[in-house]
Amino acid sequence: MFNPIWFSAHHIMQCRCTKSTADSPLPAPPAEVTPPTPSTLPAAIGPTSMKPNPPSVRRVVAILAPVGGFIFLTILFLVSFFIRKRRTQRQHGMEQEEEFGELQGTPMRFTFQQLKAATEQFKDKLGEGGFGSVFKGQFADERIAVKRLDRSGQGKTEFSAEVQTIGSIHHINLVRLIGFCAEKSHRLLVYEYMPKESLDRWIYCRHDNDAPPLHWSTRCKIITHIAKGLTYLHEECTKRIAHLDVKPQNILLDDNFNAKLSDFGLCKLIDRDMSQVVTRMRGTPGYLAPEWLTSQITEKADVYSFGVVVMEIMSGRKNLDTSRSEESIHLITLLEEKVKSDRLVDLIDNNSTDMQAHKQDVIQMMMLAMWCLQIDCKRRPKMSEVVKVLEGAMNIDINIDHHFVVNSANFGSAGNVRSSAPPLASDVSGPR
Template sequence: MGISLIMGRTLAQFLLLLIFSCHSITSKTLDYPMADLSTSWKNSPAIKNSKNFNYEYNVAVRPILIRGSSSRPSFACGFYCNRNCDSFLTKALVITYVGALLVIFLLTTIWVILYRKKKYAEEDEEDDLQQVPGMPTKFSYEIMKDATDNFSKKLGEGGFGSVFEGTLDSGIRIAVKCLDGLGQVKKSFLAEVETIGSIHHVNLVRMIGFCSEKSHRLLVYEYMCNGSLDKWIFHRNQELSLDWNKRRNVILDIARGLAYLHEECRQRIVHLDIKPQNILLDDNFNAKVSDFGLSKLIDRDQSQVMTTMRGTPGYLAPEWLSSMITEKVDVYSFGVVVLEIVCGRKILDRSQPEESMYLVDLFKRNAEQGNLIDLVDKCSEDMQLHTTEAVEMMELAAWCLQNDFSRRPSMSVVVKVLEGFMNIEPNLDYSFGNSLTQPAIIPAQREENFGDSSPLLPSVLSGPR
């Protein structure tokens, strides 16, 4: 609607300009009394001495007076015959009016096309949302303004917009994700509503509702009071440190959530952006997978699907180079997150020496030396008391990080390993990692995602990143 208003305003301004211009042209032509002109100009020396002047046209002499000139018309620059003047003015006015009408018609046509295109796009989006089974509640924009106190308490900000804390009239605390932008935002909005709007699992963040009103696109989620996982594992503060049992439970919760997406839904759902920032913790530190803006639906009869690169550098599986992916790209990202949880550091830590900056390279080197115990989070005393279990968890991560996606376990197998019903596959290949999965391309102080058509910054649901 904003484009339509701008086009309408421009059209009105242009029409007024044309009317004013035409009025100016006609008003600049000043007729003097013909008798006075005949008498005064016929007797002038210039006319008497002119051999080429035809007196029969004198009675129809019409000078042109330009605004700002003297009151007496200039004979040298403003002397025309009425016959020539009328012909010139007629042609000029006809050309002006015809041109104005053509321009007006063109601008009106463009405005109508843009307006209809936007209207049909909104109707198509409404149809898409209505076809989603088990749709969550649709809220009006006014209700969202009231619930968030006019969007006054910001929890965080990402590439697609901002997240605000709010409370519904029922007393339920919510996190409202406000999407900003055009085409890519619509894709993200529909992806999240279609993906998580109709599914329910204890380890997936619950979508309470959404708002799709005019240009507003809002997603309403349950509020997670402990924020995202990165706040609790990337630290140097013992008070914020998670003990071994909490970390292990978080890993199991993530695995269960992904296993549900991959194997228990009507269509397989590939998240494509698993990382600590997209894992949220409730008041009991139960983990829930969130942010489905980049997710992809895969039919059960499809073994793999071609799609454009999306996700976050450092968490991208090697097969992204071929653009042919399966749900195993999430398994790779899960393996990276497991390493970060156990080691208590980011996949890329610029505070470390260059040879230790990239965690997967450091993990590979220590595994070859049989020295994984040195990678266990040294900032947590409890983690140092459970180094044996932590090393076993890193071996599970290595299984998930295999370069050949067919050698990686499914998420349901990972769950069984964590629950003690299966063992980790022996003889793992530790030669994982390549230039795509290494996040060296990330500029300092910034982390980027790759979306369908443009870079995306991490989006948040509850808590600053």
Template structure:
């Protein structure tokens, strides 16, 4: 029966190739389509858009709104997207009606439009692959070891790849973009992300996410700002496994029918859908429910699912715009204008600053806007409850803060909520019936040079500031001399030290250590600003280092410079305080990217491979190119930082361990992180090969997209290195590769070679592991991976030893806390 169905599908597809007006919903692999104006099933619409249909599932009635897959472009038709769209079609007239322009409900390549003569291929090995006209890979489904027999577009708009048994291998419904059609589900944590605008289909700032309790609309900033919420209730508890299904005009969650409620009134209860309906998160933040009129062929908005005022959307009038009576106005201060309309012809674009903001605190000025409301009041508990003046000061000291909204309690400026904004979206002017009207906005603006020092008032102010600076300078000089007197003996012996900071300077630079970037066994890291430059300040927990040792090690580390090591800019050794000042890395640590957390887009293989090379080169420099060998002892994704171009740099190497070149081994108490510790830590006699082992664990995590020790997994899947050992012995290593890695088939050979390199680094016997210089050569393809590897990465012998939990704190530790179960 299966073979007969396949034969029919193949037969019908052969007709679709040769008959000009014959449409089919199915294609059999291998097949390829070239995006060309000569394609037989092309339709141009009155709005300037064009569709080139590859697959079409005509409405069961023989005419009406139908789902199709193919190439789509909007006016002016300069570039194309491979999309699923709804068109008004008929088999009776063998054509397409121009009832309404195509409605796109899914797109494969939103971030990379293609040109004429691009190619879409369907193969049994890779599924669908999309290449631009220059041959570059744009998008692929990649199906692993599965074999694809064909593809079809269902009558409900699902694009499905199937195997010889007609089982689904891949389907578009599992990868939603900005829309849901009837019957499609949205799993907990999944997002719908709107396009930027009608002429820019890259992912915009607005997204919708399903969490326990309902649907939440956010505008993406740092941190994201909540603007809309739809609570979903039932008689069943809802947890993280929540699943929503948009079906027959209603929403189902965990197999229970849900309606939206507000003030005990049912707001949304859609009628049974006899025609095509769908919901879409549009670029303006509205979540709209659309439906087709079967007679006119028009697609109409049935309702807006977010029941909030138009002025309450974050992008209603762009950045800094104030929505007043349905019109956009720019913020105006008593001392003049600081903003202008971004485009007088397009008020929805908002306002732009006349003078760009900088991080120079001395040139900042507050522009006060009273009686305005702001949409981001979703969680009061997440924001500081402080007085108004402290709210403004905290923003002034933070370079990334652009404005604050202060919400009063009972009209009291000494008691309220402080909402700092790293990106300012639209405000709403005072409305008597609007919530949160008892608030004010303080927008940070830049004072232009022409406004400084022009009058006696400004002159006296400037003089007062000079006096204040002088007093502060005297105080700092006195404190500096005290510190210099304390440290004179060894400072004179250590020329070339990095910048020395007082504890008070770093406390102010970090706003009293309020913005924590991360925390580990050695200390916590805080974001700060110094001389208009963002910095990362690490406050060490341990004070066991004597001041001489601390300063000597700071001098050593401060004198080394490498592109793949985070730069040490300064330090503080003030009484019992030990702090290190590093350059700031805007993309944070690697762990935030390789575990696909926070809804981030998975890194592609070229970026992952470049990160592995960068880390290897940084470690090679520490081990082999410094005057004293530096062993890191805590290599893990949290200590690998990424800059704006995703170049990787090793961090937290400052106070690891300095080893003389003539020493082959060193005895030290255990330090590091469970899951990344080499087995020789059980003897306390270690070499730089402990870093090689940890590096091997990091490689495996990058390749597999998960942590080595993951206690959220079942017991048999908890330890990744154990699974690696099993898969290596059964020759099933490819099964471990991260499923979010979309371009595996292109780089399969390189990926598997890196996997073998990781296993070389994970050898139980440290003498069999490669040096980091050899690792670099393998990655540069100047050497081959060792072939006679021991695949017993874990030991079955339980052991105990005296080690440390945090650095150098004695505790009894099982062998399982090293790289994992043994």
């Protein structure tokens, strides 16, 4: 159908286009076209990834990048540190096992599983000390006592000292070390079993102690055995051995009340050509000789401790007893007062009628203890002299100073002295 309106519009536009073409000059060359920059692109056309990051985002990235790197490096360092530490510990354990394996004359070596089975999973505890606990066990036909050292207590030096020292010497008045275990982190010592346990159970009168008081003759025998054990250590070995922890807890008794020294974890060797040895303070308060204040230590420190033990055996009480009145807490201080007032009889164990019946003999034993308690270590007897006195072959030195306790102000500084070396199997004498 003919549409006049459409025709008129089309005709007018066609005429305008013809006229424009005819009247216009030649077209000018095209102008140089500049491509649009991302910032000029319409929002609907420009890609979203082309948008600039806000300043806050850039700041967060700048902070997190180095922090993340630091955390990564820290984790990497810690991982490598622990790997290296475990490797070092493994190598150290292997070296230590090799070290014990090369020792001459050392006792039997047990595995941890053997001792675990021998003690029935460490069921029967006999006692507990500063370095670990002692358990009763059975290995083959022999009863044993197994000391299991805790990991935070006795270190390699102390463990080595005990294994190499007591494992290489033999004396009737020293506890026999049957064997040991040095497996990974486990450190155990295997001793002969002492049925009467330690001396402190028999001499301290406590409400929880049902043991009967010891007779005078039994106490004398125990004192003599201790003296003989110390004589062997001090004078009969190739090198002098200072026990350095002589106390009733470290004196064990068999069925017949024969006494034996035990626990050699703190012992030190002293060369025969050395007058003294420097070592860090060790031992138990109340039994320490005055020279510990200067670190000038010889085997005479054991003689002082022996004197304290003798006084405890004679009086039936602890050297330090806080349950008593203030003036009676310290036994050795009380001894000073009693000897000056000629009242030594007051110190005799009043729980034993047999001890009271031997008053004069007990006082003579106290005089021997006082000789051992001299502040000047050079005035103390040798342990062999003590044995001679106990056996009646020698008299007590009557020139005794009745001062047994000293303050640190009375001592000078330590002189030029050498330290002792760890004990070696070759440093001690053969079986006796």
